Amino acid sequence: HLDWELVKEYPLSKELLAMSRVWRSPSGKEYVIAAKGAPEAIVQLCHCDSVEVDQIFKQVQAMAQEGMRVLGVASASFQKADLPEGQHDFEFEFQGLIGMEDPVRPGVPEAIKECYSAGIRVIMITGDHPGTAQAIARQIGLPSDRVITGPELQKLSDEQLKEQVRDVCIFSRVVPEQKLRLVQALKADGEVVAMTGDGVNDAPALKAANIGIAMGGRGTDVARESASLVLLNDDFSSIVTATRLGRRIFDNIKKAMAYILAVHVPIAGISLLPVLLEWPLVFFPVHVVFLELIIDPACSIAFEAEPEEADVMARPPRDPNEPLFSRHAMGLSLLQGLSVLVIVMAVFALSIYRGQGEAEARALTYTTLIFANLGLILANRSWSRTILETLSVPNPALWWVVGGALAFLAMALYVPFLRELFSFAYLHFIDIAICFMAGIASVLWFEALKIFNGKARRDSLRG
Template sequence: MISDNVHMPTSEATDVPPAAWHALTTSDVAQQLTVDPRAGLCADEVARRRSTYGLNAIQEHRARSPWRMLLDQFTDVMILVLIAAAIISGMIGEPPDAIAIMVIVLLNGAIGFIQEYRAERAVAALKLLAALNAKVLREGKQATILAAQLVPGDVVVLEAGDGVPADMRLMEAVQLKVEEAALTGESVPVDKQARSLTEVQLPLGDRLNMAYKGTLVTYGRGAGLVVAIGMHTELGKIAALLREEEEVKTPLQKRLAQFGQWLALAALAICAIVFLVGVLRGESVILMFLTAVSLAVAAIPEALPAVVTVALARGARKMVKKQALIRRLPAVETLGSVTYICSDKTGTLTQNKMQVEQVAVAGQLAARVPRVGERGEAGRLFGQALALSNDAVHQDNDRVLGDPTEVALYVAARQAGYDKERLQIASPRLAELPFDSDRKCMTTFHGEGPGIVAFTKGAPERVVGLCETIHDGTGRVSLKQDVVLDQAERMAAEGLRVLAVAFRQWPAVPSELSAEQVERDLVFLGLVGLLDPPRPEVHEAVKFCQAAGITPVMITGDHPATARAIAKRLGIMSSDDVVMTGEELARLPLENFVEQVEQIRVYARVAPEQKIKIVKALQDKGEFVAMTGDGVNDAPALKRADIGIAMGVTGTDVARESSHMILLDDNFASIVSAVREGRRIFDNIRRFIKYTMTSNAGEIWTIFLAPFLGLPIPLLPIHILWINLVTDGLPGLALAAEPEERGLMQRPPRPPNESIFARGMWQDIIWVGLLMGGVSLLTQAWAYRSGHAHWQTMVLTVLTLSQMGNVLAIRSERESFFTLGPLTNRPLLAAVLLAFALQMGTIYIPALNPIFKTEPLDLDELLLCLVLSSVVFLGVELQKWMIRHGWLMRA
């Protein structure tokens, strides 16, 4: 039966249908769409509308070709500098160096290409959510067609198990329930109705007479008029947001891009200065050109992309063991910079299943259903009502299937000793009045001895009004309805979904099964409050985030009271904090919202575009934002956030494809492990940059200052390239394996706009570089003026081994190398020993002497080099000692 007395329309369909379909009667909707809902559209009209509106499909944006994606990987400043370095290395006769640089560049480009190619699948995944087929009424006959062939005005029939194929205004809803979690975040199926709603501005979750594309019918049946198809559906609007939303670069990408630009300018300046100074001193133009170019190549840490990739890849492998799958490697480090985590509620902070949280039986509150024998006859009847007046089904594999609310009641009753399968043998269901959204309750009849007992459960305001008495455990007494309703309101204020339970005894099943005859003169039994409970481990995870300077924020499509209850339990918000709804957010001017955004901890009933607005507002305030979620409605915000974290178990394909990271166990607490790993990785990348720039600075100071001290050029181009090769590669990669420092998670997040050279790093690069250069120049001055023929080899050895001492000392900002121990980073120890062996090989293997322009050192010369090269190690260790004792402050 179709509600609102729909009649045959007489006017043509408007080109721009009204947006608030839920506020119109079905008669008005049919008239706007020019369709007779009893017969549907004719073939000619379908063809005309299809030519006007197109197919009911999610449009994909024009994707870049694979070749374009690949070429775009080589437009970064750092990559261009490395390509230039490779070309120059080849020009000056160093093909091994050129090949090594190009391999690193190509590897980096390949990884970026693979990541970006996979990301392009996000919008494509949206298409899979659309129903493949639809049951439609056309020309008076029902037919099954491809959902893509639907047009506005089509009459679609819905049954349990169907995917909703388009946005529809329901005309008929018989016990119809629709699962909308993927679109709205609502944790339980929504009871639908066909009546028009009076309020025009309603969030999606409250439009009870609408069904939306991409959602799922879980119970009942219905019919509706198609009001939007394809990209005009709510699902299509999300696809458009996802397509238009640009992905934000990670903190690491931003910092490395800035570093690359700075380094490119520095390299050019070095080339020019060294070349001009040398030529002005009378050196050979060709020699100075080669020296300047070699020094510029050495100044560029070509191992940096490899070190970053290795560090991130190692972190990604470790995080998989902790149930966090990284889709894009930079995301490993990004969590170390995050200042806000905006989390979806359902399935992320909660268990995504309903559970009985509170009951009120015989006037007494409790956290569980009374066990058999507790609270007398009232307790027994209450437990039997939950078990028997229930359509949930228990399977052999110990799974319970059915509506989430009914499953929760079934489980709670069974835990209290009321087993449905056993009870229904003695008290089989004989008749029923199914749940109806108008009545807001259901009644079932069961045999009980010689008579019949009828159990009624439903909305408190409905059921309480049908009762005159209450069972207090020993017998029936007069019911004070206002007291019970006040109790129900208090439970609802705690975020619980409250149901009331009553009963009535009959001598036999009534001959007339109507609500008016059956659902009256009931005896009230009690209230039951249900909630999708928080995950038990999330409370500690929230505390851990807050201790680490990270602010958790809940963003959900659920009811404000439910959101508040969960947030307070988890410690996300306090009693004084307010919940901002999507409606309030829509009314709030942008500038006012930006001012308030850092004070809001919970958002409820928000639309997908509002999630993006929240993320953008936080980013505009200088915050780095992580967004967790599992639904289609989360996908645009996941893509926009600095790091998007999707749920692996309950998450949709769209959410996963739009994310940077996937939690394989859907456990919010797993993010804590990712934060820890991200901070460790950034520390190690920063160590490498500090190490390589300090070493490069030592080389630059050595060559740049020598002429001003009256000394010849201390190193040949081959020497510079050799130092660069042996010191930057393996030792730098080994730094990626450095364990985390103590107190890592007690530090606040790094400021998002903080330079990679902050916290004393650039000062260290200068003074340690000067110390390294000074020791090398001291070696040159003494050996050259003392007549040592091997003075150039001595400078090469001191400079090379000084860098090895530097890498050992640089492992920690505070802790001594001897406290850390040499075996806590075995790869680094092996890399240092290998570099030492290679350096000795260039000195003492005769075949290598002409290649590297070296000469064997005497024992006293070698011992002197070893002593002088330890000065840098001791100097850095002294600095750390001063930091530990408070003589030198570091952030």
């Protein structure tokens, strides 16, 4: 029938989950109508008797339990010139069922499991048969004991739906318009909602969600424009990867902020205290420039390149109302900076008290500050693991910063021209060792706090 002409299409609707196409013969006198859709809709179109309906639904259930997507198909013929307004006006004859298998992609069950360990609840919203949805849910590890269908959802009030979405993870036979209600119900219940979609009708739900995620491969332009994120490979695992990456970036921003706040406390203190106490100045402009040459790459390169924490996907999501830098984090950062300031000023005061001379006191104090600065960088790589535990974690950018700082410090101390530029005195090995121990001592309390907190967490887990 290649010469038959498609003259009309009856689209799928909320009232009838089936669509039909009307084909006209070359003579223009005969029409053939082909319908496909949800088996229950096709059965309704065909006006099947109860015995035939039971037989069809038994077969549908058997196919659905195998994870197949099941469509019913029917056909009808028509002789009149004027086509009716609705599909129900045709005398359809049931032709059979079509089962389509769409295997779960490799890695999806693992991604679902990782979501749950990260405190992320996954909800399946599908137009498939409830049995198919449950079979797929079992394959990927979603709770499959309860299902709400589109017609059932339609009967629920907004308040009832808000209560149901707390426990139900599968919604089947859902039409696109109902996705918006689900998003709104979840948000009304205080959830942060990420919604995936690819069709034009998904756009309102994508726009309403906190994070709309469109499919880049098969998604429509409207869906992509409405979304916050676009997946280039249409893979659910990419959402989990993006979550892990986002948490790593958030962690690293906090680490960089903690470090930059801590390191500027001793810099400010060493600049002001000698003036207030009428002691010789420690800092000249060249000293501050050298410090900034360490601080800037540490924040913009070293901390940015820091790998994720081991437990990054084993934590619950943070409160969206929680500030980026909490009072607790700010307090710990200030304490780190104050401990460095106390140690460095003690070295300076002791050097002046012993009469070692302004240049030698400055060299000892500045060297201690450089070691303490590097100690702060290493300590803030993780707030849960000690420096020794993080040494095995690769971060080439970090070691370039540390190595460059130590190399330039050595040049400033032992190259005569630079030593004169920095107003330093020559330091012996024992002086360097004292400065190193003093600098490291300034961050030891923070390392001890990590050990104590780690032990407390392990004890609470055992309890």
